[in-house]
Amino acid sequence: EAQLVESGGHLVQPGGSLRLSCEASGFTFRSYEMNWVRQTPGKGLEWISYINTNSDLKSYAASVKGRFTISRDNAKNSLYLHLNSLTDDDSGIYYCAREALDSSDSSLDYWGQGTPVTVSS
């Protein structure tokens, strides 16, 4: 069965940096496009970033563009998110999510349990 396990979230000071990881298992990771989604306190789900299978197409939400960088290592079955210039508004739970394999559909069919990020001094 497909599994996604996030890690790397912790307490960081404003202005700081962090790298989140998502390890995939139970499916052919290199064949799937991937996303990061976060849930911030008191708010709902917010889509953060997308990456295609060979990393030559990436997109970002306006709220994180220029500060966050998505990447992947297909040999390690891993997805990453580098977070820079963090602010209080970036606190929340960060999920990695897999897109459906069907080329006509990009819904998020598998999600990890999330890793918490707290930005505070």
Added chain:
Amino acid sequence: DIQMTQSPSTLSASVGERVTVTCRASQSIRNFLAWYQHKPGKAPKLLIFKASTLGSGVPSRFSGSGSGTEFTLTISSLQPDDFATYYCQQYNTYSRTFGQGTKVEIK
């Protein structure tokens, strides 16, 4: 970016009731819309994709409809396990966006 607006923000309903949540897109997204269920402390779960296709293992009491800019999620007979927050998400563009969520509470 495409904006997604859900209504209502909160919905109080009883077990057995029919429940409808609406999602509006700021421009046409064809049928590239998904619905998710999210419970505290758990991973979100895909319910509906391509606006009206039921996800794997999702009970048939859930259904989705719509295209273009107007979409609905319907729960035909609310069950105790359905009390959660529901989100729509568009994926018509590479910049995906979620609605703000609809919390379904026990009346």
